[in-house]
Amino acid sequence: MKGIVFSEFIELVEDKFGIEIADTIIEKSNLPNQGAYTQVGTYDHKEMLTLVTHLSKETGIEVPVLVQAFGEHLLDRFTQMYPQFFTEVNSCFAFLDTIENKVHVEVKKLYPDAELPTFDSSIHSDSHMELLYQSKRPFSALAYGLILGSAKYYGEQISVEMEDMSTDNQTRVCFQLRKEAVNTLE
Numbered sequence: 165m166k167g168i169v170f171s172e173f174i175e176l177v178e179d180k181f182g183i184e185i186a187d188t189i190i191e192k193s194n195l196p197n198q199g200a201y202t203q204v205g206t207y208d209h210k211e212m213l214t215l216v217t218h219l220s221k222e223t224g225i226e227v228p229v230l231v232q233a234f235g236e237h238l239l240d241r242f243t244q245m246y247p248q249f250f251t252e253v254n255s256c257f258a259f260l261d262t263i264e265n266k267v268h269v270e271v272k273k274l275y276p277d278a279e280l281p282t283f284d285s286s287i288h289s290d291s292h293m294e295l296l297y298q299s300k301r302p303f304s305a306l307a308y309g310l311i312l313g314s315a316k317y318y319g320e321q322i323s324v325e326m327e328d329m330s331t332d333n334q335t336r337v338c339f340q341l342r343k344e345a346v347n348t349l350e
């Protein structure tokens with residue numbers, strides 16, 4: 165996993181829970197690099213799972229809730245770092261439809277060793293989209309947060325249902341996205 169993801173995570177922990185908690189989880193995670201990540205470096209994704217597990221122990225907040233919140237934050241950061249991906253399309257479904265064939269393709273050009281998931285997307289109607297997440301890594305909760313962050317960015321009310329289709333810990337997960345009807349009579 166790229167260092168940029170780790171540095172964003174540690175910054176978020178420092179902001180929300182304080183530097184002491186950030187230091188504690190880094191120490192307890194017993195990391196080979198003591199928590200010093202460079203943006204372009206590549207690190208074992210298991211280090212992220214270890215950090216989140218320790219954060220969960222320190223804060224009493226469940227791991228998926230923390231990972232999802234991180235996804236929402238990361239999306240917000242991506243809107244600042246890569247605004248062009250967001251301004252080229254004008255709805256949440258249209259944006260999510262570009263992840264597989266555009267956004268992550270560009271990410272791969274930028275970081276050839278990036279480990280990315282795949283997304284099969286189907287827009288069934290203006291109000292219903294399906295996204296199938298598949299990865300060798302169990303980061304569907306991160307995808308969930310990134311999807312919620314995208315809906316927020318476009319100012320849309322979207323409910324997201326998650327169905328685990330895998331037998332090995334959330335590596336194949338189907339998301340059903342439903343856009344809430346806008347009351348035009350108001």
Ligand code: HEM
Pocket residue numbers: 165166167168169242243246249260263267268271277278279280281299300301302303304306307308310311314
């Ligand atoms: C402009 C928007 C986006 C950018 C720039 C971006 C970039 C990245 C980068 C740099 C990584 C790390 C790769 C690595 O560590 O090797 C990543 C991983 C990931 N991305 Fe994206 N991404 C974007 C949007 C999204 C969205 C909207 C979703 C969800 C629908 C998504 C789902 C994921 C997931 C789940 C991973 C973790 C790796 C895995 O599950 O295997 N990304 N992305």
